[in-house]
Amino acid sequence: MNDLAAAALLGIVQGLTEFLPVSSTVHLVLISRALGLDPERFGLSFDVALHLGTALAVLLYFARTWLELASDVLHLRLRMPLLIVIGTLPAAIAGVALQSQVEGMFRASAWIALFLIIGSVIFIAAERFTLARRPLEMPLMDPQSGAARPTSVTLADSRTLTAIEHRERPHGYLVLREGRAVAERLALNEVRACVVEAACRIAVEAYDVERLGAVSRRRSESINPDQSMRVAIRPATIDVPAGALFVPMNQPAAGIVAAALEPDSPGSYLGVGIVPMDDGESEAPVYRVMTDLPFCAPR
Numbered sequence: 075m076n077d078l079a080a081a082a083l084l085g086i087v088q089g090l091t092e093f094l095p096v097s098s099t100v101h102l103v104l105i106s107r108a109l110g111l112d113p114e115r116f117g118l119s120f121d122v123a124l125h126l127g128t129a130l131a132v133l134l135y136f137a138r139t140w141l142e143l144a145s146d147v148l149h150l151r152l153r154m155p156l157l158i159v160i161g162t163l164p165a166a167i168a169g170v171a172l173q174s175q176v177e178g179m180f181r182a183s184a185w186i187a188l189f190l191i192i193g194s195v196i197f198i199a200a201e202r203f204t205l206a207r208r209p210l211e212m213p214l215m216d217p218q219s220g221a222a223r224p225t226s227v228t229l230a231d232s233r234t235l236t237a238i239e240h241r242e243r244p245h246g247y248l249v250l251r252e253g254r255a256v257a258e259r260l261a262l263n264e265v266r267a268c269v270v271e272a273a274c275r276i277a278v279e280a281y282d283v284e285r286l287g288a289v290s291r292r293r294s295e296s297i298n299p300d301q302s303m304r305v306a307i308r309p310a311t312i313d314v315p316a317g318a319l320f321v322p323m324n325q326p327a328a329g330i331v332a333a334a335l336e337p338d339s340p341g342s343y344l345g346v347g348i349v350p351m352d353d354g355e356s357e358a359p360v361y362r363v364m365t366d367l368p369f370c371a372p373r
Contacts, residue, residue, distance in 0.1 A: 080111050081120075084134060088124040097193070098125075099124035101184050107183070120179070213243070241307065244362040246322040247335040248278065249313075252349050253319030259348065265327045270318045279362035280310035281337050283344070283351065303345060305338045305358070312361060320363070335360050 075083075087105055091098035098279065099121055106116050133140060145154050179185060214225045248270075249256050257267040284304045321331050337344040337358050344358055351358065 075109055075111070077115060080106075080109065080116060083109075083118070085115065085124060085127070089130060092125070092128040095197070098128075099188070100190060103181055103186060104183075129310045175370040176281050202253075241336075242364065244279070244323060244364050246320055246324075246363045247331065248314060248363055249319040249321065249335070249349065249359065250312075250315070250361070253317070255348055256321075256334075256343060257319055259343070260321065260331065263327055265321065265331055266325050267319055267321045269315055270314055270320055273316045274314050275311060276314060276363070276367060277309065277311050277365070279307050279364055280312070281358040281362075282306045282308060282356055283337055283358050283359065284356075303337055305336075307362070310361070 084102055084105065087101050088098050100122065102121050104133065106113070143158070146152065165366055189357045210227050212225045212227055214223050223363045253269070258268055284306075321335065323331060325331075333341070334343050337343060337360065339345070343349045344360060349358075349360060
């Protein structure tokens with residue numbers, strides 16, 4: 075195999091294994107020996123160059139995060155930069171202390187096999203003894219009717235999940251602003267909506283909205299990175315005008331309804347401006363109807 079092809083192959087191996095929970099260095103060493111590559115050309119120095127390549131990829135991918143960390147240092151917000159330094163120190167110290175062993179003894183096939191076995195045993199033990207199996211009730215919906223269908227499952231995960239908020243499923247949503255635009259967009263997903271025939275006064279759940287502004291680094295790495303607002307739900311009594319839009323939840327597309335009209339859902343109609351709010355306004359013009367009131371006719 076010529077040098078160019080060997081370099082390309084080792085680059086592919088490095089790219090595939092660097093971000094998996096396996097040793098990319100071990101795979102580079104074993105493949106180099108299996109192919110009979112010249113250790114002077116494709117030894118430790120070449121491995122280091124490959125690792126610099128994948129490190130550069132990480133730096134470029136997280137460029138925004140690194141710039142935010144640099145800004146943190148300039149503004150003396152040092153907690154995260156210090157944690158990164160502390161997390162890096164053990165590897166740096168080990169590299170300096172074990173340099174000669176890494177360059178020689180630890181690249182021997184016997185040591186490589188031993189470390190792979192030890193690593194495999196650790197993975198198996200971690201999987202066996204830290205994986206928690208616990209019952210969980212998922213708040214799913216019937217795909218035909220849209221009715222609530224709680225489903226019991228067994229969750230197998232080593233992480234601990236804690237619900238930070240539970241929202242009772244509403245019977246539907248009242249939209250008091252831009253109802254026609256909302257109905258037209260929901261209709262694209264075969265969502266049924268209707269209009270209130272006569273004005274009435276009803277009890278609902280209202281949203282108090284706080285706009286979050288620019289996405290911080292912490293929120294950019296969260297499960298809902300594009301969340302544009304935070305809400306608090308409270309009971310309220312409102313006057314509903316005739317012609318207001320009501321979107322029921324007892325339909326197959328109920329999941330789409332909730333995603334569109336819960337203000338803090340990713341891409342919600344309030345978040346993207348389909349249902350507008352004034353800058354100084356704190357109560358969303360969308361309300362959760364918690365009682366089954368047949369006060370509207372099909373649109």
